[in-house]
Amino acid sequence: MSSKMKFVDEELKRLKDEGLYVNIRVIESPQGPWVQIEGRRVLNLCSNNYLGLCSDPRLCAKAKEYIDKYGVGPGAVRTIAGTMSIHIELEKKLAAFKGAEAAIVVQSGFCANLSAIPPLVGKDDLIFSDELNHASIIDGCRLSRAEIVRYAHCDVKDLEAKLKEYAGRNCRKLIVTDGVFSMDGDIAPLPEIVDLADKYGAMVMVDDAHGEGVLGRGGRGIVDHFGLGDRVDVEVGTLSKAFGVVGGFVAGSTSLVEYLRQKARPNLFSSALTVPDVAANIAAVDILEESDDLVKKLWENGNYLKQCLKERGFDIGRSQTPITPIMVGDASKAKEFSLKLFDEGIFIQSIAYPTVPLGKARLRAMVSAAHSRKDLDFAVDKFTKVGKALGII
Structure with a gap:
């Protein structure tokens, strides 16, 4: 490496020295409650595969069927020659599932935020953003060039204070929040946010990844959860977590x-979602339309794991969802906990850090509907054994 690139090695060394270097494991099997890594079968508590649909x-079967019928690739961006009938099929199914008039599909949940935010606000506008919003929201806000006003996490009083402070600004205003915050598992106070948006003339966007x-x-999401109907202007979602694709x-x-089809840069400048991905997503939506059994099982598993870990003395934070943080604090100790x-x-x-604030390092247990009670009991016993050895409990 040339001397002008020396900073790369220096930064890698710093990350390792501070316990912030991410050791990326390679999975050698299908995603599921148990996976193979480095030739070993291990219980998987890392995946966002909430409903066990990945495999x-x-x-x-749906992916294979559509590959035989439509091939593999879309061949172009949506606005030139990449919009296939199956993309429209998926969008109609998603809109019906969400109870919305329409939906547009893009390449990822990250791209969905980049698609939604910059077309809605620009350099003379205002965005009111929860301080713990996901990186994709943050990047979408930055790309818009709007002024970003951060409010304290899930704090509607602070949000109103900020809205009041800028009430005299004659511009577009957008309040944006995650629906479920992925590191803590807590839920945005969306009804109160919507009320404030109505009061101060702001649009509301929620990322319900x-x-x-x-x-x-x-599993229709936070807007349905709170019975807010069409009071939320923009719903962003991902198909890579509960949908399994x-x-x-x-x-x-x-x-x-229709506006986003004309304005969203990922739709204009990046190729459309591939045929097998679209097919598998269609199957996932159909499964959720048919039954809520998987959603119920997910919550049953999440509640059980939380209860057991709390009884063993672990700090599981403030989660309101199946996401279960196990708070440790020190990054090096959290890494050692994971390795053991x-x-x-x-x-x-x-x-x-930087995924979570300094001093808030943790492990995050992601249960799925595919885990059995035996799996979760195995996990709790191992957590207890290692937690005691490291002085965490």
Whole structure:
């Protein structure tokens, strides 16, 4: 490496010295409650595969069916020659599932935020953003060039104070929040946010990445969970978590979606979602439309794991969803906790700065509907054994 690139090695060394370097494990099997890593079978508590659909035979069969019929790639961006009938099929199903007038599908949940925010606000406008919003929201806000006003996490009093402070500014105003915050598992106070938006003339956008397939009737998300109907202007979702595939979408009014088809840069400048991805997503939506059994099982498993870990003395934070943080604090100790659990047959990664604030390092247990009670009991016993050895409990 040339001297002008020396900073790369220096930064890698710093990350390792401070316990912030991420050891990326390679999975050698299908995603599921148990996976193979480095030739070992380990219990998987890392995946966002909430409903266990990643390797569901129904999704696989649909992908194979559509590959035989439509090929593999879309061949272009949506606005030139990449919009296929199957993209429209998926968008109609997603809109119906969400109870929205329309939806637009893009390449990822990250791209969905980049698609939604910059077309709605520009350099003379205002964005009111929860301080713990996901990186994709933060990047979408930055790309818009709007002024970003951060409010304290889930604090509607602070949000109103900020809205009041800027009430005299004659511009577009957008309040944006995650629905479920992925590191703590808490839920945005969306009804209060919507009321404030109405009071101060702001648009509301919610990124429901970790609420799709989790909250609401049959996993329809946070807007359905709170019975807010069409009071939320923009719903962003991902297809890579509970749906078990990949992709993202924006749902809302017919006019909004038509506007984004013309303005959203990921739609204009990046190729459309591939055929097998679209097919598998269609199958996933159909499964959720047919039954809420998987959603119920997910919550049952999440509540059980939380109860057991709390009884053993672990600090599980403030989660209101199946996401279960195990708070440690120190990044190096969290990393050691993860490594020792792997030795015991548990795959769960440590999470530290900058993903979470300094001093708030943790492990994050992600249960799924596919886990059995025996799996969760195994996990609790191993957590207890290693937690006691490290002085965490």
